Amino acid sequence: MIKEEKIVAGFVNTENTAHRPDGIYGEVIAQIKKEGICPFCPGNLMKHHTNPILAEGSCWILTKNAFPYENVKHHILIIHKNHIERIEEVSPEAWIELKSLIETFSKENNIPGGTIVMRFGNTAYTGATVSHLHANFVSPNGEDENREPIIARIG
Numbered sequence: 001m002i003k004e005e006k007i008v009a010g011f012v013n014t015e016n017t018a019h020r021p022d023g024i025y026g027e028v029i030a031q032i033k034k035e036g037i038c039p040f041c042p043g044n045l046m047k048h049h050t051n052p053i054l055a056e057g058s059c060w061i062l063t064k065n066a067f068p069y070e071n072v073k074h075h076i077l078i079i080h081k082n083h084i085e086r087i088e089e090v091s092p093e094a095w096i097e098l099k100s101l102i103e104t105f106s107k108e109n110n111i112p113g114g115t116i117v118m119r120f121g122n123t124a125y126t127g128a129t130v131s132h133l134h135a136n137f138v139s140p141n142g143e144d145e146n147r148e149p150i151i152a153r154i155g
């Protein structure tokens, strides 16, 4: 039986910033929550995000995360251009473009291996901070044999 979702997180979820060691990130998300805007919607993205757009397709944009996870060489946000939150809203064309953007970025940056984390739906269940559908593309510094793991909140 499916329970009715009673927890509504809104555009951002300040509960999910608690595990981040950088307190500034939590402050930025709290400010966005006060403003009541979606930080990843096209008209709002540059209000709190100052990194340039690295690549743009018809469905997604790529930009460097301003608040990268610890121990990464690359932490790229791949943000769906239109505001969607659920996986079933991603069109077949968007999936194809996502693959292409990841491949191109990997090739251009000589990334031998990476991880894609895409959390979808109610952020009270995912650990994501922003509801607007996006993927986190992370890659460690592979040349450091003693590197620490990259830690991300999931669930």
Ligand SMILES: [Zn+2]
Binding pocket: 038, 039, 040, 041, 042, 082, 083, 084, 132
């Ligand atoms: Zn949005």
